[in-house]
Amino acid sequence: MSSTAQAVHYEEHHQGFFERWVMSTNHKDIGTLYLSFSFLMLFVGGSMAMLIRAELFEPGMQLMQPYFFNELTSMHGLVMIFGVIMPSFVGLANWMIPMQIGAPDMALPRLNNLSFWILPFAFVLLLSTFFMPGGAPAAGWTMYPPLVLQGGDAIAFMIFAIHLMGISSILGSINIIATILNLRAPGLDLLKMPMFCWSWLITSFLVIAVMPVLAGAVTMMLFDRFFGTNFFNAAAGGDPVMYQHVFWFFGHPEVYIMILPAFGIISEIVPTFARKPLFGYKAMVYAIACIAFLSFIVWSHHMFTVGLPLGAEVFFMFSTMLIAVPTGVKIFNWVTTMWRGSLSFETPMLWAIGFIVLFSIGGFSGVMMALVPADFQYYGTYFIVAHFHYVLVGGALFSIIGAVYYWLPKWSGHMYSGFWSKLHFWSSVISVNVLFFPQQFLGFAGMPRRIPDYNVAFADWNMVSSIGGFWFGASQLILVGVVIHCVFFSKAKATSRVWEHAYGLEWTLPSPAPHHSFTVPPVIDDSQLAHGDVSH
């Protein structure tokens, strides 16, 4: 191959700022763009969360009109899901997958550029709705008609933004599948791949399967609002419940799109700091595949009170409970990986342990709400809010931050501050529980979600939760400091291995990794894989 010569030529060719960051086709630069974008969006969506918790600090309306509160909760959800969790996982995939499979770059570099650069425009459109007549969409991130159709013309912008985000994630997923299936180094069989690659391979198929479903749902909504159709208009023979079925047929696999890559990350971090191969590698792969399959047949558990027939309630209860089995396998396998290991607790390991605990708490409440009769008492309350924040903040976000702390020395070539990054962890893990644990009590007491004002009986736990919220929000500023210090100011050089027991191809490259990862395919040595001997 002549790629070595080309790469040398490429390295020598000096790129200007515009050419490097806007015209980029390099997987690392695009990964950096994705991660920077989602980092920015984390603070945009986080600011909305701070306003929400400020209004909920005590009963009565102090800061805003109820309608603006609804705009905030709706946009907070959309920004955090489509602007933070999903793009940051794609950013991590961009950075790590070529390095983990021994490839020079992603398979489709120009497509990669396009799939990132769609996103900023989508979010400019989405966020601009705050300044439009009638305000931003205010019917929740789930956008249920008929309520959403009462919004101003801004919903056209929201729908177009969602179309763009969908296109972006589909393109990103096609690229990931093409890369993993075509660019693996010779000898790196599928069942020798790192778990992070496996989790993303399966997630990509979920994205391609369900993003068009969301696009279909919001397109029908667009037609109802602007072109006189009646898909969801009961008065003209339409069915508002059909929207919910279509939406959640997208929405439940979407939940796993936001957590499967997290499973991959944790499966990378835990063996490194346990100095022991990942327990049950194949079971971990099959568990992810199993969860992905089940995610398509559980959607109506988001609609237990909608008036489903008895048979449907029972079916969706059973299928939902089944998901606990492969998920349990993953948790047990991580704990068993730590058992009889030689543990050390560098920052990424702390975040991984935090993930296991917090995600399990979210999983437990998930099992409780799978029980139909119990869900009749939980549905639409703060118990649900607590549940999905435990899995999305304590789960997905913790894994992303853990991944950043795990691979940042590889990306930047420098070590970050151990003290500040550990302070960030302890401050976050305590405050996230002060923030979300009381919300479970509020849900049990009957406080509905999506309300700006509440009865005085809910005042005390809300105040505790808000204090936790401000604390958690402020804690994330430490991350900004740690990352900026590490990338631009740190003097501590990272070794290529970085962590004592880090195995996998990415650790055979120097730190920082060269512009093009593997210009010559590496030789695969089974004993150097993170999950040990896979011949069984």
Next chain:
Amino acid sequence: MTMSSSNCKQRILGAGAALGASLVSMAAAANPVPWQMNLDKGATTITRQIWDLHMAALWVCVALGILVFGAMFIAIIRFRKSKGSVAATWSHNTVMEVGWTIVPVLILVGLATPATILTREMYNATGSEMTVKVTGYQWLWRYDYISYDGKPITKVPTIYSRLAWDSNAARQLGSGIDPNSIVAPDGYHDYLLNVTHPLVIPAGVKVRFLITADDVIHGWWVPDFAAKRDAIPGIMNDAWAKVDKPGIYRGQCYVLCGQDHSAMPVVVKVLPKDQFNAWLAEQQSANTLDKAARTAQAPPSTPPPAKG
């Protein structure tokens, strides 16, 4: 909003007392209390069964949590590199892996079985002695009595149940009214949980609620009845409750329905059966008189109202 320190102290004491009371006697007509941490047992056989299921699931989760987190923390303490722990090299164990696939399945079957039986019961509205139609609007509830004791009810006026005016005044942005100052006659702090006209139903009677909406989707829910269904335009859902004890039961709309979603509470006044019958008779006669008066005052050109 500022709160005087004595008021604050009083509230904390009150909260403690309420928390104690709520732990001791969960069965009483239980509306939300400060520092509440668990579901209420509610006021029907169904809600008590749900509470048992909820507690069973909760304890299963707590037990599994202790097991998993316990094992993890033992590993964290015992197998530290700093204590000289040397890593083992094994990476699978078929017996254990099969075991922790099968055991969770058995636990889940143990939870799913009573849940399925209870779901069937909750779906069985046969034998109901009274039917009330519930319609959600932005932002109030409308109640129409359809039938009682095998006979249609025609003369009871429709009840329009919207947020009470004192709560409505206090909830305005910058109203300066302390939400704690809104108190029901029974002493309950009912800010945002009080209405102009509650729904009135009898105790000990199986009441079926037909639930729908007329603009957007709402959700009708009284936690103490576990009667909860989405109120959807164009769709008639049903739920039922047989409430043991008279009292005032409060709930809220639970599906986001626009700007005043937090301001459409559900309040149901449950009367002993004889008092309810008296109330119903009074409503019917008052309505008949009222209608007669209106007919008498109507201009002669108006056709007489249809008899129903």
